[in-house]
Structures are given as C-alpha cells and as structure tokens.
Amino acid sequence: MSRYEALGVNVRKPGIERFKGAIENLYPGAFCVVQRDPADPEVGLVTHTDSAGTKPIQAYIGYRETGDASWFRGLAQDALAMNLNDIMCVGADPVTFVDYVAFNTLQIDRVALLGALADGFLGCLDTMKEEGISFMFAGGETADLPDLLRTLDICVTMVGRVRLADVITGERIEPGDLIVGLRSGGGARYERGINSGIMSNGHTLARATLMSPLYVERYPEVSHPSRGRYTGRFMFDDYLDELASTVGEALLSPTRLYAPVAREALRRAGPGVHGMAHNTGGGQTKCLRLGSGVAYVKDNLPEPDPVFRLVQREGGVEWREMYQDFNMGVGFEFIVHPDSVEDVVSAAESFGVGAAVIGRCERSGDSNSLIVSTPMGDFLYT
Amino acid sequence: MSRYEALGVNVRKPGIERFKGAIENLYPGAFCVVQRDPADPEVGLVTHTDSAGTKPIQAYIGYRETGDASWFRGLAQDALAMNLNDIMCVGADPVTFVDYVAFNTLQIDRVALLGALADGFLGCLDTMKEEGISFMFAGGETADLPDLLRTLDICVTMVGRVRLADVITGERIEPGDLIVGLRSGGGARYERGINSGIMSNGHTLARATLMSPLYVERYPEVSHPSRGRYTGRFMFDDYLDELASTVGEALLSPTRLYAPVAREALRRAGPGVHGMAHNTGGGQTKCLRLGSGVAYVKDNLPEPDPVFRLVQREGGVEWREMYQDFNMGVGFEFIVHPDSVEDVVSAAESFGVGAAVIGRCERSGDSNSLIVSTPMGDFLYT
Numbered sequence: 001m002s003r004y005e006a007l008g009v010n011v012r013k014p015g016i017e018r019f020k021g022a023i024e025n026l027y028p029g030a031f032c033v034v035q036r037d038p039a040d041p042e043v044g045l046v047t048h049t050d051s052a053g054t055k056p057i058q059a060y061i062g063y064r065e066t067g068d069a070s071w072f073r074g075l076a077q078d079a080l081a082m083n084l085n086d087i088m089c090v091g092a093d094p095v096t097f098v099d100y101v102a103f104n105t106l107q108i109d110r111v112a113l114l115g116a117l118a119d120g121f122l123g124c125l126d127t128m129k130e131e132g133i134s135f136m137f138a139g140g141e142t143a144d145l146p147d148l149l150r151t152l153d154i155c156v157t158m159v160g161r162v163r164l165a166d167v168i169t170g171e172r173i174e175p176g177d178l179i180v181g182l183r184s185g186g187g188a189r190y191e192r193g194i195n196s197g198i199m200s201n202g203h204t205l206a207r208a209t210l211m212s213p214l215y216v217e218r219y220p221e222v223s224h225p226s227r228g229r230y231t232g233r234f235m236f237d238d239y240l241d242e243l244a245s246t247v248g249e250a251l252l253s254p255t256r257l258y259a260p261v262a263r264e265a266l267r268r269a270g271p272g273v274h275g276m277a278h279n280t281g282g283g284q285t286k287c288l289r290l291g292s293g294v295a296y297v298k299d300n301l302p303e304p305d306p307v308f309r310l311v312q313r314e315g316g317v318e319w320r321e322m323y324q325d326f327n328m329g330v331g332f333e334f335i336v337h338p339d340s341v342e343d344v345v346s347a348a349e350s351f352g353v354g355a356a357v358i359g360r361c362e363r364s365g366d367s368n369s370l371i372v373s374t375p376m377g378d379f380l381y382t
Numbered sequence: 383m384s385r386y387e388a389l390g391v392n393v394r395k396p397g398i399e400r401f402k403g404a405i406e407n408l409y410p411g412a413f414c415v416v417q418r419d420p421a422d423p424e425v426g427l428v429t430h431t432d433s434a435g436t437k438p439i440q441a442y443i444g445y446r447e448t449g450d451a452s453w454f455r456g457l458a459q460d461a462l463a464m465n466l467n468d469i470m471c472v473g474a475d476p477v478t479f480v481d482y483v484a485f486n487t488l489q490i491d492r493v494a495l496l497g498a499l500a501d502g503f504l505g506c507l508d509t510m511k512e513e514g515i516s517f518m519f520a521g522g523e524t525a526d527l528p529d530l531l532r533t534l535d536i537c538v539t540m541v542g543r544v545r546l547a548d549v550i551t552g553e554r555i556e557p558g559d560l561i562v563g564l565r566s567g568g569g570a571r572y573e574r575g576i577n578s579g580i581m582s583n584g585h586t587l588a589r590a591t592l593m594s595p596l597y598v599e600r601y602p603e604v605s606h607p608s609r610g611r612y613t614g615r616f617m618f619d620d621y622l623d624e625l626a627s628t629v630g631e632a633l634l635s636p637t638r639l640y641a642p643v644a645r646e647a648l649r650r651a652g653p654g655v656h657g658m659a660h661n662t663g664g665g666q667t668k669c670l671r672l673g674s675g676v677a678y679v680k681d682n683l684p685e686p687d688p689v690f691r692l693v694q695r696e697g698g699v700e701w702r703e704m705y706q707d708f709n710m711g712v713g714f715e716f717i718v719h720p721d722s723v724e725d726v727v728s729a730a731e732s733f734g735v736g737a738a739v740i741g742r743c744e745r746s747g748d749s750n751s752l753i754v755s756t757p758m759g760d761f762l763y764t
Contacts (some may be wrong), residue, residue: 010487010526018500019481022507023521033521035478039425039543047520047541049480054529096417098431099401100482100537105392106606118400125404138429139405139415141537144392146606147436147586148535153527155482157539159429161421204529224488224528225602 029170031089050082051155069112074254076120081255083158089276092160094135103152131260173291183354184331196253197305209315265347272340298359299373411552413471432464433537451494456636458502463637465540471658474542476517485534513642555673565736566713578635579687591697647729654722680741681755
C-alpha cells in the first residue's frame with residue numbers, strides 16, 4: 001500500500017467502471033468526455049467537474065492561524081483551473097461555469113469566505129478575459145453542511161464547446177510523437193508572483209508530511225480523526241530558503257491557468273497537436289488516459305521544483321509514488337508531431353512558461369504504458 | 383436564532399451577494415440563472431448545481447447499521463432531482479449532467495457506494511426516458527477526501543437549454559394569479575413505493591430531532607462534534623404507524639422528479655403558466671425569488687405529511703420555522719392564470735400526483751412577500 005492509500009486516497013479510483021458504462025462519450029481516448037450537442041450534430045459539449053481536493057484544508061489552517069480569509073482566495077483559481085485546463089485538453093472553448101462551496105459554517109465565517117472566493121473567481125475571469133479567453137459565471141450553490149464537512153470543499157463545473165471536427169481525440173497519437181512538458185512552477189506573464197508548482201493534487205500527502213502535528217491538536221477538523229495525522233516538522237509560516245517562501249505559501253500557490261498557452265500553442269501548431277494532458281490526479285501518469293496502444297517514455301523530465309523535493313525528503317516517500325501523486329514540475333503536456341515542437345515551446349515561452357521536450361511515444365501492446373526514467377530510478381506505470 | 387441556525391444552517395444564505403454581482407443572468411426574477419448561448423443568441427443556457435444536502439448522512443447510518451450500500455441508491459435521485467426540477471422551473475429542457483461524489487474512503491466501501499449510486503443514476507435516466515424526458519450523463523468526479531468529509535457529499539450539475547422566447551421569467555406573475563401546489567408525498571405513476579414527501583432539505587434538523595443520540599456514539603462522524611447532537615428517540619429501523627414506514631425509510635424517501643409533470647402541464651397550459659418553483663432550501667418560502675412586487679398568499683396548504691408533523695412534534699419546532707425549513711407537503715408550485723388551473727391540476731393527476739390551488743398572488747410593494755396562513759398560525763416572510 002502506498003503512503004497515499006494509507007491516508008485514504010487511491011489515485012486509481014476503483015469502482016468508477018459502473019459509471020463509465022453509463023456515460024455517452026464520443027471519444028474514449030480523449031482527455032475529457034465529449035458529447036454530441038443534441039441541438040447541433042457538428043458540435044460537441046464538454047461538461048466537466050472537479051474540485052480543489054483537500055487544498056482547502058491548508059487554506060483553512062492559514063485562515064485560523066492569521067484570521068485572514070484571503071488565504072481562501074486562491075482556491076477559486078484552483079477549482080477553476082482543474083476544469084478549464086482539463087477542457088482545453090480536448091480543444092474545447094469554455095462557455096460558462098458554476099461553483100459549489102460546501103462548508104462548515106460553525107468554524108468558518110460565511111461572509112468572509114464567500115467574499116474571498118468571489119474575489120478569486122472574478123480575478124480569474126478578468127485575467128483570462130485580458131488574455132482573450134472569455135466565459136461566463138453562472139452562479140452555483142453555497143451549502144451549509146457543518147455535519148458533513150470538517151472544513152470546506154470547493155468544486156467547479158465548467159461547460160465547454162468544441163466543433164467535433166476539431167476535437168483532440170487522442171486517436172492521432174502515434175509512435176514518434178514527442179511530449180512537450182509545460183512547467184507548473186515559476187511565473188507566467190499573466191500571473192502575480194512565483195508559483196511553487198504544487199497545483200491541486202497530492203495535498204493530503206503533502207500536508208501530512210510537512211505540517212506539524214500541533215495543527216491537529218489546535219484544529220482537530222483538519223484531518224480524519226484516526227488517520228491523516230500530520231507528521232511534519234513545519235509551521236504554516238516557516239520560511240524555507242529552499243522554497244524561497246513559507247511552507248504555507250508554497251502549498252497554497254494556485255494552480256496555473258494554462259488556457260492562454262494552450263490556445264496559442266494550438267493556433268501555432270494546429271493539427272500537429274495530437275494530444276494534451278493536464279497532470280492532476282495521477283500526476284505524471286495522467287497521459288495514460290490518452291490514445292490507445294501508446295508507450296509513453298518520459299526520460300527528460302526537469303528537476304522537480306523544491307516543494308516536491310521537500311515532500312519527498314521529509315516524508316521519505318518513494319520516488320515512484322511521488323511521480324504518481326504529484327505533477328513533479330510538469331503541469332501540462334502536449335503530445336505533438338516532431339515538426340510542431342518549436343511552435344508549442346515558443347508559444348509557452350511567449351507567456352513566460354517554461355517548456356521543453358520531456359519524452360516521446362513508442363508503440364505499446366493493447367493498453368497504454370508509461371516509463372518515467374529519472375536519476376532517482378526508472379518507473380513503469382500501466 | 384432558529385433551531386436550524388443553531389445547527390449551523392442559514393437558509394437565507396448571507397454572503398452570496400458578492401457572487402451575485404458577477405453572474406451574467408438574463409432574468410433576475412426567474413427561478414434559475416439563464417444565460418445567452420454565445421453560439422445562438424435566441425437560446426438560453428441553464429447551468430445549475432446542487433447537492434443532496436446532509437441526506438447522505440442518513441443513508442450512511444442505514445449503511446453502517448445494515449451493511450447494505452443500497453441505502454445510498456436514492457441519493458442519486460435526490461441530487462438529480464435538485465437540479466432537474468429546478469431547471470424545469472424556467473422551462474428548460476435537460477441536456478446532460480455530471481455528478482460529484484466526495485467521500486470518506488476510510489469508512490465507506492468505495493465500490494459498493496459507487497455501484498449503488500450508478501444504479502440510482504441509471505434508474506433515473508431510464509425512468510425519465512420512458513416518460514419522454516431524455517438527457518445524457520457526462521460522468522463526473524469521485525473524490526477521495528477522508529480528511530474533508532466526515533461521511534459523503536453527492537452533488538450534481540445539470541446543463542439545460544431553453545429558447546429565450548419560451549423562458550418562464552417570472553415577470554408575468556401578476557395579482558390574481560393562482561398558486562397550484564403539487565404534493566411531495568404519495569406515489570406518482572412512474573415511482574415505486576410511497577414517498578414520504580421529505581425531499582432533500584431540512585435534513586440536518588430532521589435528523590437531529592428524530593435520531594437517537596446512540597448513533598452519534600456509534601458513529602461520531604454523523605454530526606459536527608460540538609453541535610448537531612441528536613436528541614431524538616428513534617432508531618433508524620423503528621416502524622411508526624403514523625409514517626406507515628420506518629423512520630429511516632421516511633427520511634430517505636427520494637425527492638420526486640417532477641419533470642414529466644412539469645412538461646405535461648406546460649404542454650396543456652402553455653403561456654398560462656407564469657412561474658414555477660421547486661420548494662427546496664427555504665421550503666414554502668421559495669416562491670419569494672419569483673417575479674417582483676408580488677404578495678404571495680398561501681391559505682389553502684394541505685395538511686403536512688406525517689413526517690413533517692413528526693419532526694415538529696418531536697423537536698418542538700416553531701411552525702413558522704417548519705414552513706421555512708421544509709416543503710411541508712408541497713414540493714413544486716405553478717403560478718398560473720386562473721384559466722390554467724384545471725390544465726395544471728389535470729396534468730399532475732394524470733401522473734397520480736396530488737395537486738390543488740394552495741393560494742394566490744396579490745400586489746406587494748417593491749419587494750416580494752409571502753403569507754402562509756394555516757390552522758397553526760399565520761406567518762409572514764419577506
């Protein structure tokens with residue numbers, strides 16, 4: 001059992017097969033479900049939902065320690081990014097989104113929380129609009145659930161649309177294609193500050209590994225009572241030179257919105273883009289869901305950002321697991337024809353986002369496979 | 383402070399104003415947000431999200447007491463109904479939906495839970511299809527969040543579509559209109575078994591009032607540790623003659639899917655339907671969001687179903703609060719021109735759903751108001 005499974009998180013999600021049989025999905029090898037629009041047979045609808053995971057718990061610690069609800073603000077971007085980045089992977093344009101905020105009203109000030117989240121969502125809408133990515137906000141639901149939520153959960157559902165002729169189905173991924181990885185850390189031109197690269201996955205493990213058990217004593221609601229104990233040696237506001245920030249800031253760094261980069265890369269590379277992956281749950285193994293019969297080989301991954309090295313070292317987490325639980329510095333990937341590498345890299349760099357070839361595609365058997373080859377070892381995932 | 387507020391639930395939702403300012407909404411007096419489809423200026427998109435509230439906790443008690451995950455099955459219908467019924471209120475047709483299931487993986491068997499929910503969603507899709515209401519399932523997200531969720535949360539987001547010329551905006555509601563109420567209890571032709579009428583709101587209060595504190599001792603995760611204590615005298619499987627069922631069965635009775643009735647009523651009554659309301663959070667006061675300058679007078683409400691009388695009596699809850707926290711037997715309302723009453727009533731009765739005129743509309747000042755006039759007292763809500 002992995003460290004993460006011991007904490008109650010299984011990144012492979014057994015049990016979802018029953019659901020999958022009921023889904024109408026035009027392209028099983030695509031990154032997201034695409035459905036034919038009943039009103040226009042040439043158009044696909046992409047309806048996608050995902051949450052910020054347990055990252056809100058980290059924000060809650062910041063809120064309780066400082067009394068400042070602005071720690072919640074970045075969660076809006078996290079939940080939005082988990083959806084906007086995903087639907088971009090099939091070439092869809094965003095149309096509108098709703099949020100769902102379920103929280104423990106007895107321990108979080110409602111008006112302060114909702115104000116911070118509204119600021120976060122509005123900031124994202126403005127930033128994306130400035131970059132030419134316009135979509136609407138359709139409201140959503142705030143649910144008072146103190147009996148259900150220990151702290152809070154932030155979920156977004158996004159509706160996108162794509163012409164079926166333009167869907168990036170993953171079916172065109174072939175041996176010889178190259179994988180261009182985009183950095184999750186650093187700073188994009190349209191972002192404020194430097195991103196740690198952590199994004200919104202792996203937080204249950206990162207928090208348990210880094211945060212002091214003092215927080216569970218102070219705020220028992222920050223973990224499951226019998227597991228999820230914190231074993232770390234850091235306080236929220238400990239500044240670490242290796243992070244160039246506090247631990248809390250590094251863990252709450254908001255997930256990059258890759259939409260402007262993805263759109264520009266598609267504009268430059270056109271049909272040379274055969275697939276895109278947003279490295280959320282499953283980390284570096286996310287590409288396994290793209291295409292069929294592909295052996296992904298990633299042998300030129302960058303040095304993981306400091307936050308990942310810190311989690312690995314402090315928790316003694318196996319490197320094999322690290323690459324499955326975290327994006328490890330590469331948050332978004334393009335699978336492209338070799339002729340299109342320069343288009344994608346230059347598009348990313350025009351936004352200040354680091355990009356490089358991190359691997360290639362080879363022929364596999366029936367099912368997809370992935371080899372991650374690093375100085376810390378070679379790891380096979382199927 | 384109401385009983386419900388003491389449990390951490392505020393049905394008036396302060397703090398959402400910040401969000402409201404960011405929402406693009408064509409008809410502020412309509413039941414749901416309707417947005418212009420960027421691809422077709424004559425079409426409105428309705429993107430709606432809501433959860434089954436804390437009803438999943440009751441299902442969890444059944445699951446833990448019996449080991450049978452089928453107690454979770456009805457929650458799929460609850461979460462779906464909270465969205466499908468809502469979007470019908472503006473005249474929209476459902477297109478597709480996603481679900482979001484966040485749960486405590488350490489205390490709920492993943493495969494059993496997801497199997498029960500998949501059965502529930504598939505059953506609803508089939509039943510609605512038989513009744514001529516077809517829509518797709520677009521998948522969704524299952525999130526392993528043992529640090530966040532004490533038990534489980536089930537949320538659905540539904541996408542609907544309506545021609546803007548056909549939107550039921552609420553603006554045509556006028557003095558003299560009558561309110562036709564549809565029963566939440568009893569049995570519709572397309573349902574199995576008899577519905578208690580409880581739907582998916584008020585469960586935090588109902589559970590605390592009816593369920594024995596023994597359950598909190600056995601399963602501390604079924605409530606907030608410092609509040610939400612159960613003060614009831616019933617066990618989950620206590621059979622009560624007045625309910626004609628066990629307490630657990632009554633509380634887990636799934637929310638009626640009103641879509642077939644609503645569509646048939648619209649077909650018969652056409653433009654005579656000026657408004658529709660689904661009585662979820664806020665109970666009988668839900669109509670306050672419809673139209674402007676309307677004084678709603680409900681002076682012919684039916685005798686509340688037994689489950690509501692039980693909660694009131696056992697908890698000593700004020701009747702004024704009961705009508706604000708629960709649907710009290712009327713789950714869905716049509717605001718109609720008097721000439722259309724018979725069309726709506728006959729449409730409902732053709733499905734075996736009880737319907738009757740429960741009140742009328744009078745002129746109000748600037749803002750809407752509601753008087754609920756019952757043998758237990760007259761209650762004003764603004």
